[in-house]
Amino acid sequence: MSVAQHLIVFTVGGLLLGFLGPSSAGVPLSRYEATLKQQSEVEDPSLGLYDDNDKVVRLNVDNFNATVLDQNRGALVEFYNTYCGHCRRFAPTYKVIAEHLLPWSEVLIVAAIDCAAEENNGVCRNYEVMGYPTLRYLGPGFQPSAGHYGQSLLTQDETEIRGLLAGMLAAENMTSSHNNTLWPSFHTVTENDSASSLFEGLSSVKQYVAVVHEPENSTVGIETAMFLLAWPAVEVRRVLDAKVAAKFKIEPTNLPLSLVDRKGEIKAYAPENANSESYAKQIEKVLREKNITPRPVKLVQPRTTVATKSGEQSDLIKEVQRNKHFVYQADLEQAIRTVLHNEVSKVNDIGGERLLALQRFLTVLQRYNPLGANGHKLVNHLKDYVVQFNEQLSGEQFEQELKRLEAQLSPVYSSTHFVGCAGSKPRLRGYSCSLWTLFHFMTVQAESNEESSDPLEVLQAMHGYIKNFFGCTECAEHFQAMASRRKIWSVPNKEEAVLWLWAAHNEVNQRLAGDDTEDPEFPKLQFPSPNSCPECRRSPDTKSENLEIDWNKDAVLGFLRNIHNPQFINRYGVQREELLHPSADKMRQKRQISSVFTDMDMRMGMLLYAFCIVMMVLAFKLFVFKGYRKKPYGHDLLGKV
Numbered sequence: 001m002s003v004a005q006h007l008i009v010f011t012v013g014g015l016l017l018g019f020l021g022p023s024s025a026g027v028p029l030s031r032y033e034a035t036l037k038q039q040s041e042v043e044d045p046s047l048g049l050y051d052d053n054d055k056v057v058r059l060n061v062d063n064f065n066a067t068v069l070d071q072n073r074g075a076l077v078e079f080y081n082t083y084c085g086h087c088r089r090f091a092p093t094y095k096v097i098a099e100h101l102l103p104w105s106e107v108l109i110v111a112a113i114d115c116a117a118e119e120n121n122g123v124c125r126n127y128e129v130m131g132y133p134t135l136r137y138l139g140p141g142f143q144p145s146a147g148h149y150g151q152s153l154l155t156q157d158e159t160e161i162r163g164l165l166a167g168m169l170a171a172e173n174m175t176s177s178h179n180n181t182l183w184p185s186f187h188t189v190t191e192n193d194s195a196s197s198l199f200e201g202l203s204s205v206k207q208y209v210a211v212v213h214e215p216e217n218s219t220v221g222i223e224t225a226m227f228l229l230a231w232p233a234v235e236v237r238r239v240l241d242a243k244v245a246a247k248f249k250i251e252p253t254n255l256p257l258s259l260v261d262r263k264g265e266i267k268a269y270a271p272e273n274a275n276s277e278s279y280a281k282q283i284e285k286v287l288r289e290k291n292i293t294p295r296p297v298k299l300v301q302p303r304t305t306v307a308t309k310s311g312e313q314s315d316l317i318k319e320v321q322r323n324k325h326f327v328y329q330a331d332l333e334q335a336i337r338t339v340l341h342n343e344v345s346k347v348n349d350i351g352g353e354r355l356l357a358l359q360r361f362l363t364v365l366q367r368y369n370p371l372g373a374n375g376h377k378l379v380n381h382l383k384d385y386v387v388q389f390n391e392q393l394s395g396e397q398f399e400q401e402l403k404r405l406e407a408q409l410s411p412v413y414s415s416t417h418f419v420g421c422a423g424s425k426p427r428l429r430g431y432s433c434s435l436w437t438l439f440h441f442m443t444v445q446a447e448s449n450e451e452s453s454d455p456l457e458v459l460q461a462m463h464g465y466i467k468n469f470f471g472c473t474e475c476a477e478h479f480q481a482m483a484s485r486r487k488i489w490s491v492p493n494k495e496e497a498v499l500w501l502w503a504a505h506n507e508v509n510q511r512l513a514g515d516d517t518e519d520p521e522f523p524k525l526q527f528p529s530p531n532s533c534p535e536c537r538r539s540p541d542t543k544s545e546n547l548e549i550d551w552n553k554d555a556v557l558g559f560l561r562n563i564h565n566p567q568f569i570n571r572y573g574v575q576r577e578e579l580l581h582p583s584a585d586k587m588r589q590k591r592q593i594s595s596v597f598t599d600m601d602m603r604m605g606m607l608l609y610a611f612c613i614v615m616m617v618l619a620f621k622l623f624v625f626k627g628y629r630k631k632p633y634g635h636d637l638l639g640k641v
Contacts, residue, residue, distance in 0.1 A: 048082060048112075048114045048117070048427075049080060049082055049087065049088065049091040049112070049114070049427060050091070050094075050095070050112055054095045054098060054099075055095070055098035055099050055101075055102050055110065055299055056078075056094065056095060056098045056110055056111065056112050057075075057109050057110065057111035057112070057299070058111070058112065058113075059077065059111050059112065059113040059123075060113060060114075060117065060119060060120055060123075061119050061120050061122060061123055064113060064120075064123050067109075067111065068111065068138050068142065069138075069142060069143060069144075070141055070142065070143060071140060071141070071142070072140050072141075072180040073106065073107050073108060073109065073140055073180055074107065074108045074109075074137060074138060074139045074140055074142075074165075074168070074169060074172065075108065075109050075110075075111050075137070075138045075142075076097075076101075076108060076109070076110050076111065076135065076136075076137055076153075076161075076165060077111050077112065077113065077135070077136050077137075077138060077150065078094055078111070078112040078113070078133050078134070078135055079112075079113055079115055079124055079127065079129040079132065079133065079134040079135075079136070080112055080113070080114060080115065080116075080132050080133040080134075081114070081115050081116045081132040081133075081471035081472060082114055082116040082117075082427055082430075083116055083430050083431040083432050083471065083472065084116075084132045084133070084471055084472035084473070084474070084475065085432070085472055085474065085475060085512070085515070085517040086132065086133065086472060086473065086474035086475070087132050087133045087472070088427065088516065088517045089515075089516050089517065090133050090156055093156060093158055094110070094112065094133075096158060097110060097158050097161060097162070098110035100158070100162070100277070101162070101165075101226075102297060102299060103226065103227050103228075103229055103230055103280075103297060104226045104227070104229065105297060105299055106180075106182045106229055106230075106297070107169065107180065107182060107183055107184070107226065107229060108165060108169060108226075109299075115129060115132065115342075115346060115471065116338075116342055116431070116471065117342075118341045118342055118345075120346075121341070121342065121345045121346040121395070121399060122346075122396070124346045125345070125346045125347065125348045125395045125396065126144070126149075126348070127144065127149045127150070128149055128348050129346075130473075131473030132471055132472060132473055133156070134152070135152065135153040135156075135161070136149065136150030136151065136152055136153070137150055137151040137153060137164075137165065137168050138150045139151075139168065139172050140172060140180065151168060153165075162219075162223060162276075163218075163219045163223075166219035166222040166223045166226065167219055167222070169186075169222065169226070170186040170219070170222050182229060184225040184226065184228075184229065184235075184236060185225075185235070185237070186221075186222055186225065186238065187237065187238075188214075188237070188238045188239060188240055189211055189237050189238065189239040189244055189245075189248070190244065191241070191243070191244050191247075193244075193247075194247075195248070195260050195264040195265075195266055196264055198211075198235075198237060198260055199262055202235055205232050205233060206232070206233065206234065206235045207233045207234070207261065207262060207292070208233060208234045208235070208259050208260065208261055208262075208287070209234070209235045209236075209237055209259075209260045210224070210228070210234050210235070210236045210237070210257060210258070210259055210260075210283050211237050211238075211239050211245070211248045211250065211257065211258050211259075211260060212224050212225075212236060212237070212238055212239065212256065212257045212279060213238075213239050213240075213242075213245045213250050213252045213256045213257065214238045214239065214240055215252065216240075219276075220274075220275065220276045220279065221236065221237075221238030221239075221276075222238065223276030223277075224236055224257075224276045224279045224280050224283075225238075226276075227276055227277060227279075227280035228280050228283060228284070229297075230294040230295045230296070230297045231283075231284065231287060231292070231294045231295070232295060233287060233292045234259075234283060234287060248260065248266055248268075249266050249267070249268040250268055251268070254270055255268035255269065255270050256270075256271070256274065256279070257269055257271065257279055257282070257283070259283065259286060269282050269283075269286070316419065316422055316573065317422065317424055317521060319419075319572060320419065320420050320422065321521070321522075323570070324529070324532060325528055325529075325532040325533070325559075325563055326420060326563065326570040326572075327420065327437060327440075327441065327563050327564055327568075327569050327570065328419040328420035328421075328437075328569070328570045328571075328572060328573065329370065329414065329415065329569050329570065329571050329574055329580065330414075330415035330417060330418060330419040330420070330571075330572075330573050330574055331418055331419055331420045331421045331433070331434040331437050331438075332370040332371075332434070332437060332438055332441060332569070333370070333371065333375075333413050333414065333415050334415070334416075334417070334418050334421070334430075334431070334434050335431065335434035335435050335437065335438040336365070336370075336371065336375075336379075336438065337413060338431045338434070338435075339361075339435070339465070339469070340382070340402055341399075341402070342431075342471070343469045343470065343471055344358060344395065344398055344469055345395050345396075345398055345399035345402065346395055347395040347468075347469060348394065348395055349392060349394060349395075350392065350393045350394065350395060350398065351391055351392035351393070352391075352392075353464075353468065354468040354469070355386075355389060355391075355392065355393060356464070357461075357464030357465055357467065357468045357469070358386055358393075358465075358468075358469070359383075359386055359387050360457075360460060360461045360464055361461045361462075361464065361465045362379065362382060362383035362386055362387075363383060363387075363461070364442060364446075364457055364458055364461040365379050365383075365442070365461075366379050366380055366383045367445075367446075367449070367451075367452070368441070368442040368445040368446060368449070368458070370438075370441060370566065370569065371412065371413070371580075372412075372414060372579040372580040372581060373579070373581070374409045374410075374411065374412045374579060375412050375413065375579075377409050378405050378406060378409050378412050381405050382401065382402060382405060385401050386398070411576060411579060412579075413576075413579070414571075414574045414575065414576040414577060414578075414579040414580050415573060415574045415575055415576070416575065417573065418430055418433075418434060419570075419572060419573040420433075420437070420570075421433035421434045421437065423519050423521075423522075424519055424520065424521035424522070425519070428517070428519040429519050429522060432472070432475070435470075436505055439458065439462045439501060440498075440501060440502070440505070440560065440564060441564045441569075442458045442461075443458045443459070443494075443497050443498045443501050444498055444560055444561055444564035444565075445564070445566070446458050446494055446497070447494040447495055447497065447498050447561070448561070453494075455491050455492065455493045455494045455496065455497045456488075456489065456491060456497065458497065458501075459488055459491060459497055459500065459501065462501075463479075463480070463483055463488060466479050466480070467479075467480055478508070478511075479504075479508075482504060482507060482508070483504070486500065486503070486504060486507075488500065495557060498557060498560055498561075499553055499556065499557060499560075502527075502556060502560060505527070506526050506527060509524040509525065509526065509527065510524070510526065512524050513525075526549055528556070528559055532559070533555065533556070533559045535552060535555040536551060536552055536555045536556045536559055537549055537550065537551060537552065538550040538551070538552050
């Protein structure tokens, strides 16, 4: 290769590297991008609400049956959804319940399963969980059957839950054969019983019988027996009748319990408080004074695999905080993935209004789909599959078809994690944030779509989806009430549909500002902020977010159109950009590269043309010069002849 050819190749290569960007040239990835490459194929959206520091037994599809079915003990199971705000607020209470009931664990465990985790879809679907959180009691020997998926506890008050469980356990003692030698006796003391007869049939290990007065409509005696399970030296018996209680020196008001030993000696006690924990502590104190100790109680967590996230999220959070008004492709994709895999798939029966809601949602998603080419094919095929059902579709059928299509069209998603909706801590923001983002995006796309004149198409799809599929029951109820109050069905045009959703979202932000579910790094403020859109507020000096803001709705509409423009959707954090349609920047780059090559071709042509002319001139001169020198030599020869 000539020097000129080497020079041309080097120049073209340098231009290409300059236009294609640093990743094509082998420039190292940012720390955040490197972290993403280390993450698993699909990021765990939640990590659950409970961890090793809690006394809650964590269940999943792999250990659920082995832990709670056909056991010789009962289980209180919470079916929850990580991104459900009500579940997050209830989680601290449930942790306290598990902590307090740890002494009961040989007869009853406190457990939970996260229905937001895709792998648990089948369990939550089979147990017909319709709202979150759902509490179910599964007794010893439990096996699910049609219409029987455990006894529901319709309260979230700790004291009420404990009382309900005590009653259920006492009923099990009377009716079940659970083969659990640690299960206490809940039989009551009768008028025929005496101090000596209380020990009949008891093991010699039992040195004392604690007699507890249990008032009507109370479970204090049952609960006390449960709290003393780890003390094999004492047997707890309940007494209901005041006259019978008097035989054991019990005065229901002042001395509600007594301790009987094998010699027939009886001593009554006055616990500090009139509740089962205080009763148990009083008995424990007496036993310890007699050098009697309990059996150690340790909660054994079933074996489980918990997905972990590697690397720090600090770079991501800083990037998002610098650009708080950006809409990110990754969030739109995570919303769609969660809707299809976690929300719709775990519903057992999809029929009637619910089926119509799913069909409407998929129709709108098909029309305003932010995914790439494979994602468009997926939604198109999935929508065609669902609309063929007229009466009923099961969540299992939907899930199977979804997985079949994804396997056929793989890869579908360019990202496997949240970006703009990522929380500063696990369990914050995430899916609910991304779902708002998706519906805002679709209302803006619908507003500019001339093919559809229905101003309610996106709002109707959103309302139906939230009512029938959204995993946060409390959130869904709030949204429906707000939609009715804000007259969602009277929105007159597509521009007003965009503004209706914007105003509704701001109302939710104001209601949840300062809530336990709020991310401190991303406080729930009225959007857009003065920094993001100064012209959107006619009164920019408003200090309090609680005061009525004088919005410039024309400016707000323009702002929303701009940030949700598909050409401006931010692709920061996307891992497989080649799956997406070319962005505006990429199109400009292609045009620039095309222009560069056209000019280069012209220059190369001119250079080659000039080079050829020069060579022809040199060749002609060389030929003429040689011809001129030969003529005298030939003349001399002729002269000599």
